[in-house]
Amino acid sequence: MKNIAVIGAGTMGNGIAHVFAQNGYRVNLIDISEKSLEKALATIEKNMDRMVAKEKISEADKKEALSRLTTTTEMLSGVENADLVVEAATENVELKLKIFKDLDAMTPEHCILSSNTSSISITKIAAQTKRADKVIGMHFMNPVPVMKLVEVIRGYATSDEVTSAVMELSQKLGKAPVEVNDYPGFVANRILMPMINEAIISLHEGVAGVEEIDTVMKLGMAHPMGPLQLADFIGLDVCLSILNVLHDGFGNPKYAPCPLLVNMVTAGKLGVKSGEGFYAYTPGSKDLVVAPNFA
Numbered sequence: 675m676k677n678i679a680v681i682g683a684g685t686m687g688n689g690i691a692h693v694f695a696q697n698g699y700r701v702n703l704i705d706i707s708e709k710s711l712e713k714a715l716a717t718i719e720k721n722m723d724r725m726v727a728k729e730k731i732s733e734a735d736k737k738e739a740l741s742r743l744t745t746t747t748e749m750l751s752g753v754e755n756a757d758l759v760v761e762a763a764t765e766n767v768e769l770k771l772k773i774f775k776d777l778d779a780m781t782p783e784h785c786i787l788s789s790n791t792s793s794i795s796i797t798k799i800a801a802q803t804k805r806a807d808k809v810i811g812m813h814f815m816n817p818v819p820v821m822k823l824v825e826v827i828r829g830y831a832t833s834d835e836v837t838s839a840v841m842e843l844s845q846k847l848g849k850a851p852v853e854v855n856d857y858p859g860f861v862a863n864r865i866l867m868p869m870i871n872e873a874i875i876s877l878h879e880g881v882a883g884v885e886e887i888d889t890v891m892k893l894g895m896a897h898p899m900g901p902l903q904l905a906d907f908i909g910l911d912v913c914l915s916i917l918n919v920l921h922d923g924f925g926n927p928k929y930a931p932c933p934l935l936v937n938m939v940t941a942g943k944l945g946v947k948s949g950e951g952f953y954a955y956t957p958g959s960k961d962l963v964v965a966p967n968f969a
Contacts, residue, residue: 675757687762688714689818695743704752711745762790778803788812793919796829806831858923873901878934902952906945
């Protein structure tokens, strides 16, 4: 696999494109918004500059990596020569199903189609194509250039050959791939999201405040970030979406999202991306300040 197409220039998409380009692959980064593509390129260059400053890569390495990266708003031209597509669009079921149906018609027969979805069924996605054996999940962690884990999710029909190829490719990116089967939430979010939801329930029921809950988990369980801060970082809308997938997929009330989370998302309080969630975020400031509603 030499030619990689990444669909979606958001936080995950630009991180995935960064890692592939840095490791010698030709990358087409695709998004419907030219502005998003420009922002993604600026982010990638900024992150690579940080790596140069820390002497993890050289200036020449950076320039070579950037030279391997192109952008386009045209899906067909971006994927028509791809050996692997990594879809990193918004976590929306209908959108992803449409993208994969289109990709099946646009990409070469040998091309592997992968999704960075954090919870949506790979089997359901693969059913939109005529190559279910070549559809797989590649769930990278955020921030992609830093985090080592890649959940490699096998759909019902994903072949052994494709799974082995993606596991090997992930290792070439300097990642630690872990193979999992296709059940709601996979492993990472099946365990993480109920913990985050329980933290929100504890806040909702007045067990403790935002800082207190996060402090208990950081100091008591050695988590680098408390669950409420992590929820803000992930995006409260994304957390809600994943919990709904778990709740719908298993039909178990233990996965039902906390009413407080539902209300916050409805009110547009989505965490870091909106400037306020459980904490309030000021551009350029690293201070962690509890949001006014919880202070």
